[in-house]
Amino acid sequence: MASKNNGLNAALVSNLQDVLSKRRGGNEEVVGSDGSAEEAPSTSDSVDVTAAEEEIDESKPIVLVTNGDGIDSPGLVSLVEALVREGLYNVHVCAPQTDKSASAHSTTPGETIAASSVNIKGATAFEVAGTPVDCISLGLSGALFAWSKPILVISGINQGSSCGHQMFYSGAVAGAREALISGVPSLSISLNWKKEESQASDFKDAVGVCLALINATIRDIEKGVFPKDCSLNIEIPTSPSSNKGFKVTKQSTWRQSPSWQAVSANRHPGAGNFMSNQQSLGAQLAQLGRDASAAGAARRFTTQKKSIVEIESVGVAGKTDTRVKKYFRLEFVAKEQEHTDEDLDIKALEDGFVSVTPLSLLPKLDTETQAAASEWISKALNADQ
Template identity: 70%
Template sequence: MTSTSAKNNLFPPGLVSNLQQVLSKKNNEGEANRESDQAKDNVESTDPSASTSEEAIETSKPIVLVTNADGIDSPGLVYLVEALVREGLYNVHVCAPQSDKSLSGHSVTLGEMVSVSSAEFDGAPAFEVSGTPVDCVSLALSGALFSWSKPLLVISGINRGPSCGHHMFYSGVIAGAREALICGVPSLSISLNWKKDESQETDFKDAVAICLPLINAATRDIEKGLFPKSCSLNIEVPTSPSSKKGFKLTKQSMWRSTLNWQAVSANRYPAGHFMSNQQSLGIQLAQLGRDASAAGAARRMTTQKKNVEIESIGVAGKSDSNRVKKHFRLEFLDKDQEETEDDLDFRALESGFVAVTPLTVSPYTERDILTAASDWISAALH
């Protein structure tokens, strides 16, 4: 397939629906090559003169850093890491939040202590971090955790729920990939269009199988200098990955949900359950975002206590009973979308395609970057 229309039309019109056979062929070719390489390795291992150690072989593999936003124990990350290790092509490392930070956006933890603990992953050194996805990527790239200076590729995901349209600004999984891009490292973000009462955990495994050929193509072409520079690819996998229609090159839409604030009663705790006003307020605030970890909630409660004490001194003589306190909970509500173009991310996703959207942080050269990205995606998928 060619993409001669890329200059006139931002995305090639021929990127289409019948990619399953092509990807299957790529998988078969890759498997044959791996079997050939394995046979060669077995022969070399029987040669007494072979001096290459297992450690040297491991360090010769390209380094791939995996992070996410749902937390280090989430099935999307676990299945992805297992598959990358099983491929045997990469030196896989993991640095991910210890709890759910999926709506943290591009936030960082500034002026507060961030704790890091080792985590268990077969075949992949791993750390869990008390901070955000951006903290994880920034810390991993700083050289403070791993011996290498820079990975070949950063993969953020697989996220539970889509990150299309304006949700990209809220998304922690995209923020992790964006931070890598800001630091000069190519990156991919991956999300599964999870739907309650319809999706199941094994869908993440299917999503990994779908994305693996694209990951392999990316690492191969990054090494060759052929991967598009100054952009990240956001990959959105449909609700039923095993029945996908194919891949579709897409552009970011204006899609978003309505932010809906619900008033929460301060007396929602059962009778006999004692909690101070400060504690109640701290916990309510922690529950406003999915990004609140247990440590974060504790910090918020402590901060609230300090603020209340200081304020009570400053307003001496005023009764606390005269102060108005309200509690709210934020929810996302789906709303009808007016955009109808087929090459928009959420439209392709709803139609059963895997939506691949190039993203950039450079507004001045965006068109050239996205054109180069569209050319690469077309070549990689065909």
Template identity: 60%
Template structure:
């Protein structure tokens, strides 16, 4: 659980990542990719920040997604877009909707462009990457979470949150799935705020690495 992590451990992690950012900036200088994959479109003023697509399995109103979206928006370091199920699809695995018509609705999420979808996390990521919902060609990073409950061992094949990240990876987009261990009668929704404090520095470091071309290259 995030609440059991010592505050000094979190602080140390953040300090290391801040130092890593400074070192990387010196090595890379001010050089920018002339054709970034993060550029927007649709006739609006271009936002040069890297695009992050956020999804989950617990539903668009779940606290894990809400708190993470708020933190990413506050950071100001990415152009956030959200596409998530309209209800809990936690144990949907890598299933897709083929015999029903998907419904999609725009929703307000404190400044992020957001859609809720009647299907699974895989449906959400597939729709987002198809270009049917957003004007960009593809995001720099897909984040799936924060999932309620651990994502490990034999649980992995069944979890919609992991499948959302896997779908992005299969499409050639870097992705991360995040989960938080949940204990009945002990854990509470506010614990997700602590989980965000732990994982946000890692997400921002991943975004910086992707911008610099330091992320692992995907081959199929």
């Protein structure tokens, strides 16, 4: 049966096909000039992850690395390069494709996410179109890597402190927590980045500070003496090379202040990127039509306190449904707080110490686990001096 002509301009169809074929994330179905479905070529860095097999030196333990800032962040790159240079581990990376630093413990169930291979010398690496928790869940599932379980998961090095209640927002800490939920020991590492003081080279110094603790962790996991049922959150001061030493701390209640700002925005931002959310050219053009109709339905804008208030009047069965739409942006702002308890993570960090806080899946770390973790940290650090 002959396909119907869809009536579209051939040049327009050709241009749209070209755009779609260059999208990342695997094969895409597009519509040909005659309306038939065609398969767009896959990109060179997207692979069938179910068939991704890598050679593993079974004499070396496997370390899985993720973070919250994205796979290209200098903190992760510096950490992975240092682990590879050690020559002691099989280093694997499964990290977000983009910045997910404040994604907390969010996941993307029911959605298809792409995992694309990335060239990091000496490591097996994938970037994932998901959150840090997605990355660890996928990495430990057996669907992405050939091995079943790493000896340790490291999440970091995060750009910015994850002390106190800030841990609940942190994607880096959430990645380590997901590993702990799955029964794998984990570390989360953050650098107390300050915009006016810090620079990219500080991440290399931060790696140098915590590498001995990472090695001690892996060594004692192999011996069976690393504390069970807890993860370690490591906070490195703004000037890593001039730190005053390690200090075992407790989680504080500190956090940065959330600041919501009213902002202006395009009337219908979805119309500009509708193509990225559809599977075929036909669906994309249909979405464009819906966006155009929605734009026509919008009746007026009212500016209040630097925000754009959008009033939509939509007629349904003879009734008018008026909806108000406003646009806001969230930013976290550091604020000065006085801390008197010397054992709190934020106090130790501000005083120039490397803060090491044992974390548990329980609402409150029990005394026995806290004592065992503190004793292990002290012994591990003394053994490497």
